[in-house]
Amino acid sequence: MHETDLHLEPNEASDLCRLFGPDELARRGWERAFVTVLDEATAENAIAVLAHAAGAAMDEGWTAVRVPADAGVHNGKTEDAEACAARGGYVYLVGSQFGKKRGPLAAKRSWIARVRESAIARALDDGTSAELDVVRLRFTLHRAINDALAGTDLLPLGPLGRQVYVDATIAAGEQKAKSWSGTVLPTDHPINIEAAEFTAEGTLLLGIRYPVTATGHPILVELANVDDLFTDPNAVPRCTRVWTLTDIGTPAAPAGFRALDTRDGVHFDAIIGDLDAAGKSATVLADHPEGALADSEHIAFTLTPTPAPLDTKSIHHFGDIRRVEGLAVDAQGHTHYVLDEEGHVALRTLVYE
Template identity: 60%
Template sequence: MHETDLHLEPNEASDLTVINVANPGYDRTMLTVLDEAHAEDALALLIHQENCPLDEGWEARRVPTEPSTADDKTEDAEACATRDGYAYLLGSQFGKKTGPLSARRSWIARIPEHDLVHADKPTLEIARLRFGLHRAVNDALRGTALLPLGKLARERYIDATIKIGVKENKRWAGRVQPEDQPINVEAMEFTAEGSLLLGLRYPVTAEGHPLLVEILHPETLFEDPDALPEPGRVFHLQNIGSAAAPAGFRALDTRDGHSFDAVIGDLDAANKSATVLEDHPEGGEAASEHVRFTVAGEGAGLTAECVHHFGEIRRVEGVAIDHEGHSHFVIDEEGHVALRTLVVE
């Protein structure tokens, strides 16, 4: 494993995806997102100089963009992916560690890959979803046995959010319902057919397995952000995670829309007063792993192959596989962001 320190502010980098646009002088261009910024300020490119070994020649560049909606009501970018010449960003759809759920985290955005690399200040198209994905994912999970929602999470995330919606007459009132689970989306990718796969860090199955939820016709999220997304299949990784150490998705990547690489890990960071872990202390036990699996069929269980175990490294936030098959990971470490590369000899 080669490691490079990335000088990025803020240090909370999430996810990683390959950008497929020629960038003269560089042989690799990848996108990461920064979750402590508004969507338009959350983009950064990680680029590698041609003819340099993989443990040298990396640069990190912030990409300022012009938001299509100028209300500064987005935060917590957690996932990125590419499809048909666009790079997509996604908010976590979650809330702060002590709740409530936040509509500022309920959004999706996209930007042309060419503009991301070559334009001075490209436009970032933002669609504020107002808990539309929350509703679609909860509807999709109705038939799945989930890790029970704890008392504190119900009070702080679900009940508190419903109360705010009614009291302040929010446009999204009614989309969060009493029987719901809060959802924390930390990974997304596109299938070969163009549907969107959401990797959930939380919730997980009752047995502690990580969940994928498919969203059909994701282009409609931009055509009418107030329309409810259409959910599709639900998958879980049947040999990853357990009741004693439940595991959720941290990152996703694909090169063909069928075979997927993922990082899985704990349900929330320990020692940060996370409500999820107050209810389920076992949710902080799972170690981080790089796994690989194929999506097929009508849903249910998938079997994953372990590619790499990270040992004591817990905050692995993104994975991307380059054109030579090398795996790149973005990792939050104390005071800095690291890019690690697993070289396949």
């Protein structure tokens, strides 16, 4: 395992996805490149590129560059990017749809965005801002995921979570006459998205950190019409299939998704781990202290065409390392992980000899 410190501000990196084809990489003298997102920033300030010089040793030759972007009328109106995925010449960013650790749910975190890879390349070349197309969802993805999970037995939402995430959000929408008032319902669960990847069919697979099933297993939800959200102003998110990893997580140590990666849209790598970070006054853990116990682990699974419990294979266990936020497998088969560690962001690379 090779470790590299990344000098990025703020020090809150989430997720990884591969960036650029072989021609663009060769033009820049790079062997591999990834996008990561910085979750303590607005969407237009969240994009960073991690690149590795061709021929350099794995623990040397890395560059970390912030990519300026312009979200137009949505500048400053989003926060908490948690996931990224690439497809068809675009990089897609997904907001957590969640709230701060003590609530309530935040409309600023309810969004999805995309940027062309060619715009990222231009921004890297001349420093101009890449055009970022943002769709502010105003809890409609929250609504679609809750509806899709209606038939899934979920870990019960505790009384504090109900109060600060659901009841407080409903009250704020009503008191301020928000356009989204009525979208969050009293029976809902708050949704925390931390992973995203495209399936072979072009749908977006969302990895949910919280909630999990009543028996502690991670949940995947399919967003079937992601591109419609950018092309049709009247489109609303439509979530369809739901999968669970029934051999990951237990009632005593429930586990949620932290990251996803795929090369073919069928075979996936994932990071699973705890439901929230311990020692930070998280409401989720106040209701469910066992949610802090699951270790971080890299697993692999094959997506079935119809929803079914998915079998997994363990690839790497991280032991005492808990804040593993993203992974991507490069063209050479090396697995790269981005970690949030105290005071810095780290990139670790697992090389199979």
